[in-house]
Amino acid sequence: MGRGHMARRNxxxxxxIADVAEKAGVSHATVSRVMNGNxxxxxxxxxxxxxxxxxxxxxxxxxxxxxxxxKTDTIGIVVPDLANPTFQAILRGLSIAxxxxxxxxxxxxxxxVTSEEAIxxxxxxxxxxxxVLCAPxxxxxxxxxxxxxxxxxxLINRTTIATNTPSLSVDYGQGIQELAxxxxxxxxxxxxxxxxxxxxxxxRQRLVGLDxxxxxxxxxxxxxxxxxxxxxxxxxxxxxxxxxxxxxxLAFNDLVAMGLLSGLHxxxxxxxxxxxxxxxxxxxxxxxxxxxxTTAAVPINELGSLAWRRMREQIQQAxxxxxxxxxxxxxxxxxxxxxxxxxxxxxx
Amino acid sequence: MGRGHMARRNxxxxxxIADVAEKAGVSHATVSRVMNGNxxxxxxxxxxxxxxxxxxxxxxxxxxxxxxxxKTDTIGIVVPDLANPTFQAILRGLSIAxxxxxxxxxxxxxxxVTSEEAIxxxxxxxxxxxxVLCAPxxxxxxxxxxxxxxxxxxLINRTTIATNTPSLSVDYGQGIQELAxxxxxxxxxxxxxxxxxxxxxxxRQRLVGLDxxxxxxxxxxxxxxxxxxxxxxxxxxxxxxxxxxxxxxLAFNDLVAMGLLSGLHxxxxxxxxxxxxxxxxxxxxxxxxxxxxTTAAVPINELGSLAWRRMREQIQQAxxxxxxxxxxxxxxxxxxxxxxxxxxxxxx
DNA sequence: ACGCTCCGAGAAAACGCTTTCTCATGATTC
DNA sequence: GAATCATGAGAAAGCGTTTTCTCGGAGCGT
Numbered sequence: 001m002g003r004g005h006m007a008r009r010n011x012x013x014x015x016x017i018a019d020v021a022e023k024a025g026v027s028h029a030t031v032s033r034v035m036n037g038n039x040x041x042x043x044x045x046x047x048x049x050x051x052x053x054x055x056x057x058x059x060x061x062x063x064x065x066x067x068x069x070x071k072t073d074t075i076g077i078v079v080p081d082l083a084n085p086t087f088q089a090i091l092r093g094l095s096i097a098x099x100x101x102x103x104x105x106x107x108x109x110x111x112x113v114t115s116e117e118a119i120x121x122x123x124x125x126x127x128x129x130x131x132v133l134c135a136p137x138x139x140x141x142x143x144x145x146x147x148x149x150x151x152x153x154x155l156i157n158r159t160t161i162a163t164n165t166p167s168l169s170v171d172y173g174q175g176i177q178e179l180a181x182x183x184x185x186x187x188x189x190x191x192x193x194x195x196x197x198x199x200x201x202x203x204r205q206r207l208v209g210l211d212x213x214x215x216x217x218x219x220x221x222x223x224x225x226x227x228x229x230x231x232x233x234x235x236x237x238x239x240x241x242x243x244x245x246x247x248x249x250l251a252f253n254d255l256v257a258m259g260l261l262s263g264l265h266x267x268x269x270x271x272x273x274x275x276x277x278x279x280x281x282x283x284x285x286x287x288x289x290x291x292x293x294t295t296a297a298v299p300i301n302e303l304g305s306l307a308w309r310r311m312r313e314q315i316q317q318a319x320x321x322x323x324x325x326x327x328x329x330x331x332x333x334x335x336x337x338x339x340x341x342x343x344x345x346x347x348x
Numbered sequence: 349m350g351r352g353h354m355a356r357r358n359x360x361x362x363x364x365i366a367d368v369a370e371k372a373g374v375s376h377a378t379v380s381r382v383m384n385g386n387x388x389x390x391x392x393x394x395x396x397x398x399x400x401x402x403x404x405x406x407x408x409x410x411x412x413x414x415x416x417x418x419k420t421d422t423i424g425i426v427v428p429d430l431a432n433p434t435f436q437a438i439l440r441g442l443s444i445a446x447x448x449x450x451x452x453x454x455x456x457x458x459x460x461v462t463s464e465e466a467i468x469x470x471x472x473x474x475x476x477x478x479x480v481l482c483a484p485x486x487x488x489x490x491x492x493x494x495x496x497x498x499x500x501x502x503l504i505n506r507t508t509i510a511t512n513t514p515s516l517s518v519d520y521g522q523g524i525q526e527l528a529x530x531x532x533x534x535x536x537x538x539x540x541x542x543x544x545x546x547x548x549x550x551x552r553q554r555l556v557g558l559d560x561x562x563x564x565x566x567x568x569x570x571x572x573x574x575x576x577x578x579x580x581x582x583x584x585x586x587x588x589x590x591x592x593x594x595x596x597x598l599a600f601n602d603l604v605a606m607g608l609l610s611g612l613h614x615x616x617x618x619x620x621x622x623x624x625x626x627x628x629x630x631x632x633x634x635x636x637x638x639x640x641x642t643t644a645a646v647p648i649n650e651l652g653s654l655a656w657r658r659m660r661e662q663i664q665q666a667x668x669x670x671x672x673x674x675x676x677x678x679x680x681x682x683x684x685x686x687x688x689x690x691x692x693x694x695x696x
Numbered sequence: 697a698c699g700c701t702c703c704g705a706g707a708a709a710a711c712g713c714t715t716t717c718t719c720a721t722g723a724t725t726c
Numbered sequence: 727g728a729a730t731c732a733t734g735a736g737a738a739a740g741c742g743t744t745t746t747c748t749c750g751g752a753g754c755g756t
Binding site for chain 2: 072
């Protein structure tokens with residue numbers, strides 16, 4: 001029991017500002033001032049405080065700090081599915097960029113449950129200084145209503161009517177047209193668009209783009225096939241694709257294209273000799289498929305870091321509601337080996 | 349300055365508990381009681397409070413709540429690189445499992461900067477109720493010192509001497525031996541291990557496993573080649589692999605294997621006819637490479653959800669320092685098409 | 697020397713919530 | 727019918743910071 005009196009409450013309580021204050025023989029206000037360098041403090045006292053803080057390994061409690069300052073130095077991101085490489089990339093870019101400015105990222109995965117997205121976003125917003133929202137399937141009306149309550153908000157691949165919410169989007173319509181154009185210029189005449197989830201905003205954009213393409217190329221046959229947004233749905237479409245008789249396939253995205261590639265390979269259909277396949281997004285794996293995938297590259301890494309920049313701008317100009325940048329990226333064609341001129345069709 | 353004028357920033361202030369209390373004509377204590385259902389409240393009053401809360405769309409401020417309760421309902425995860433599918437999967441599993449219990453995940457990407465990991469982890473811990481730490485390269489001594497300060501802590505692929513920190517690990521030594529064994533039983537006699545980052549704990553485990561393999565199979569030639577942990581490093585090793593003359597390649601992980609696969613394909617080396625390649629991890633893409641990759645599957649999805657379960661156990665039994673589970677997973681062989689019997693070597 | 701301004705540090709208020717403490721009121725018991 | 731109890735709501739004390747307010751004391755000019 002020699003050290004019985006030393007029953008440290010340290011064991012159950014973390015060291016707080018009060019402990020430092022006591023040790024340094026000053027008030028906790030002064031400790032705060034020293035730690036934040038906000039007001040002028042006598043250099044001697046400051047040194048004493050710093051010494052005490054160092055000795056006790058004092059680190060301010062962020063929760064107390066957040067309450068007092070009204071900010072958490074944290075932003076939230078809502079994604080529909082963390083298994084999707086696109087969102088992974090956005091998350092990563094966002095997290096790294098935000099970290100550079102001393103911000104952290106809280107993640108909310110809606111697991112594709114559209115009805116949860118608004119709730120998750122609201123919750124995230126309450127905990128954080130802002131929210132990045134990826135909600136491709138949320139109804140327009142709901143988004144429009146939700147957006148103002150979330151302010152500092154950055155939208156990914158969605159826009160609102162009000163122009164005070166910055167948004168980052170990709171011109172999917174343009175990209176899919178260029179891909180179709182690419183196939184046509186290789187000599188393909190029968191194309192299939194293997195579409196994504198029905199209510200996805202970006203799928204709608206692709207459809208609009210393809211309508212335009214059709215108008216410009218009435219001579220080209222373009223079929224629509226329903227699909228999903230992942231590997232498996234691409235794989236499952238293999239038979240339908242083969243049955244379609246088309247030689248050029250526009251897959252919804254790289255994931256779908258890869259699933260299809262693997263399905264075709266299993267069936268002994270050669271790519272690109274028998275069928276050409278294109279993806280969309282240019283996820284990191286796209287250039288390592290066999291054959292490497294022709295795709296429309298969206299600047300997947302930039303997206304995250306730009307999202308942070310837009311967020312930071314809003315956080316800094318807190319209050320004023322100015323009109324915000326609406327960034328739109330044009331995808332860059334990435335021509336690889338999964339597309340080529342079609343074999344000469346036997347006259348039929 | 350004019351005090352009265354500045355007095356209320358009510359205009360942009362969020363609705364707080366006080367507003368609800370005023371509207372319902374009760375004290376804010378009562379509002380809190382109603383919201384949390386903690387104590388008995390007169391049903392009539394409770395209804396009035398709920399009505400007021402609903403009308404004002406009141407949602408308790410989580411920061412205030414956290415300060416009062418001493419918990420944030422948030423856990424942190426520290427990962428070395430969010431671009432790595434393994435960590436993405438862990439993050440995803442963790443996030444989904446935690447969400448089910450009403451917890452959120454804060455992410456900290458150390459960007460492979462080992463020296464930052466301890467700081468990030470500490471910071472995360474202060475903001476959260478616990479930390480999941482993935483720090484494959486952190487020095488043992490540093491980890492040992494850091495662990496107690498982080499408690500509620502779950503370690504991934506690392507262990508501490510003290511047994512009160514739960515850890516989840518994969519038996520990489522076992523897995524790599526089985527892969528080597530698989531190649532040998534196919535008839536390969538000259539193998540190469542394309543190693544990962546030098547200071548990676550899991551790489552060391554593989555090396556230990558291979559030492560054992562060597563002891564048991566003195567007749568097999570097993571070379572070591574230095575590499576990294578991603579696509580590009582696999583791709584860059586292509587020449588060295590070809591030059592080695594080996595027919596069976598044990599890549600550090602699936603990423604490396606995929607990079608190598610693509611390199612070999614470019615060079616016209618056929619897999620598995622000319623060279624067999626194995627990966628490790630069984631990331632989702634592994635079964636879609638051409639040829640599909642033989643690999644040692646680690647239950648990548650379970651890892652995240654189990655991490656949460658271990659974390660929750662600790663959070664619940666706050667205080668008592670009991671000895672914690674050390675989970676070790678044995679990888680499951682996933683034999684696909686990237687391995688086959690070697691072609692008969694020309695007598696040389 | 698006297699009053700003036702500055703400066704720096706402690707006291708106290710604020711941040712938004714939960715929870716203990718306290719006390720009134722009405723019900724229960726002998 | 728008085729004493730005891732249970733009930734439920736308000737007052738107030740935290741939680742750990744930052745920041746405003748206040749005030750003593752030092753420096754300066756006249």
